[in-house]
Amino acid sequence: MTTAPVDVESARRDYAALVDRGLSLDITRGKPSPRQLDLADGLLALPGDVRKAEDGTDVRNYGGLKGLPELRRIFAGPLQVPAEQLLAAGNSSLELMHDSIVQAFLSKLPGAERRWADEPSVKFLCPVPGYDRHFALAERFGIELIQVPLTETGPDMDVVERLVAEDAAVKGIWCVPKYSNPTGVTYSDDTVRRLATMTTAAPDFRIFWDNAYAVHHLTEDEARLADLLALATEAGNADRVFVFGSTSKVTYAGGGVGFFGASEANLAWWTGLIGKRTIGPDKVNQLRHALFLRDEDGVREHMRKHAELIGPKFAAVDEILTKELGESGLASWTKPTGGYFISLTVPSGTAKEVVRLAKEAGIALTPAGATHPYGDDPDDAVIRIAPTYPELAEVEEAIRGLAVCVRLAAATKK
Numbered sequence: 001m002t003t004a005p006v007d008v009e010s011a012r013r014d015y016a017a018l019v020d021r022g023l024s025l026d027i028t029r030g031k032p033s034p035r036q037l038d039l040a041d042g043l044l045a046l047p048g049d050v051r052k053a054e055d056g057t058d059v060r061n062y063g064g065l066k067g068l069p070e071l072r073r074i075f076a077g078p079l080q081v082p083a084e085q086l087l088a089a090g091n092s093s094l095e096l097m098h099d100s101i102v103q104a105f106l107s108k109l110p111g112a113e114r115r116w117a118d119e120p121s122v123k124f125l126c127p128v129p130g131y132d133r134h135f136a137l138a139e140r141f142g143i144e145l146i147q148v149p150l151t152e153t154g155p156d157m158d159v160v161e162r163l164v165a166e167d168a169a170v171k172g173i174w175c176v177p178k179y180s181n182p183t184g185v186t187y188s189d190d191t192v193r194r195l196a197t198m199t200t201a202a203p204d205f206r207i208f209w210d211n212a213y214a215v216h217h218l219t220e221d222e223a224r225l226a227d228l229l230a231l232a233t234e235a236g237n238a239d240r241v242f243v244f245g246s247t248s249k250v251t252y253a254g255g256g257v258g259f260f261g262a263s264e265a266n267l268a269w270w271t272g273l274i275g276k277r278t279i280g281p282d283k284v285n286q287l288r289h290a291l292f293l294r295d296e297d298g299v300r301e302h303m304r305k306h307a308e309l310i311g312p313k314f315a316a317v318d319e320i321l322t323k324e325l326g327e328s329g330l331a332s333w334t335k336p337t338g339g340y341f342i343s344l345t346v347p348s349g350t351a352k353e354v355v356r357l358a359k360e361a362g363i364a365l366t367p368a369g370a371t372h373p374y375g376d377d378p379d380d381a382v383i384r385i386a387p388t389y390p391e392l393a394e395v396e397e398a399i400r401g402l403a404v405c406v407r408l409a410a411a412t413k414k
């Protein structure tokens with residue numbers, strides 16, 4: 001980036017004027033807005049007087065650990081897992097990721113020599129910038145987190161291939177392969193193929209394929225992702241893939257349905273263990289989701305309504321950043337065509353200061369560093385912008401204020 005010098009006095013004046021406005025804005029978390037949640041309110045009247053799933057199961061009763069087939073069928077395409085290998089579970093995919101890790105520590109995974117609890121150390125690769133909750137979850141179990149650069153085409157595969165080949169302690173990698181959190185990148189076909197076929201020192205290596213934004217397009221030009229599970233299966237590596245997804249940002253965040261997809265061997269491992277934890281998922285919620293969304297086209301139609309609501313917010317962020325910072329060369333930012341986030345890169349060593357200045361001015365941003373393991377962005381340069389929740393006018397106001405903070409932090413950088 002070539003950077004034009006910033007006039008300190010005018011940057012200070014603009015910032016003082018911003019603080020004087022006494023704003024109270026929050027662009028921290030990627031939550032759906034109330035108007036997005038309203039789109040799914042049809043769920044509240046469902047399942048109406050329907051009590052039975054298509055296979056005759058009374059959804060009000062216990063059982064059905066794998067979830068309702070009609071719902072699994074709807075999400076088999078978007079999540080790229082055959083319906084019979086896709087489980088519909090509770091209300092969160094993050095808890096399924098959590099449980100997979102806990103179970104891998106406590107019980108030997110298919111292909112493993114021993115439980116992860118009996119390994120001298122367990123390491124995960126973390127493409128950065130990435131999703132803070134992935135990192136926090138792995139850190140909580142003492143997993144060592146290793147940063148790998150996330151490029152325009154996915155994780156830097158030269159680095160990934162080297163690390164997984166040379167160190168058997170590397171047991172996993174976090175991936176948000178489509179419209180990634182926070183850059184919006186979709187992994188290229190070549191990246192997916194290399195992940196599916198690479199040689200790993202660990203026989204029980206797992207790709208945590210968190211396809212959280214599989215259907216979350218912002219434009220008509222839908223990103224296409226290669227089918228990891230199919231490619232890995234073809235390469236004789238079916239067991240290395242754990243697929244996750246949910247309807248948290250399709251219907252209700254907190255009242256949706258989470259999915260887990262994997263090979264037959266992994267599913268047998270999973271259901272054998274999860275069967276001790278629950279007698280079955282909330283099939284009433286699953287049935288109303290199946291009735292509400294109907295089929296894959298129903299999901300696509302529904303997601304277009306989301307795009308109509310949040311597309312203008314993403315466009316506003318881009319327009320304002322271009323106007324306020326475009327010529328200064330002080331920042332670069334991603335222009336995602338799907339997902340929930342924009343990643344803003346500011347001059348090295350200023351991201352924390354930008355976030356601090358914004359906070360003082362009443363604009364809450366995700367803490368700088370949250371996009372990296374241990375909350376530590378070595379360049380102190382990445383800021384995650386989450387524009388979906390606030391009203392459009394608030395997003396605009398917050399981004400104008402953010403630009404003021406970027407200029408002041410750059411101008412006063414030691």
Ligand code: PLP
Pocket residue numbers: 030091092093094095131176181210212245246247248253254258
């Ligand atoms: N995965 C990613 C990449 C996310 O960004 C989020 C939420 O922001 C989640 C998972 C949480 O998913 P769930 O609500 O299904 O637990």
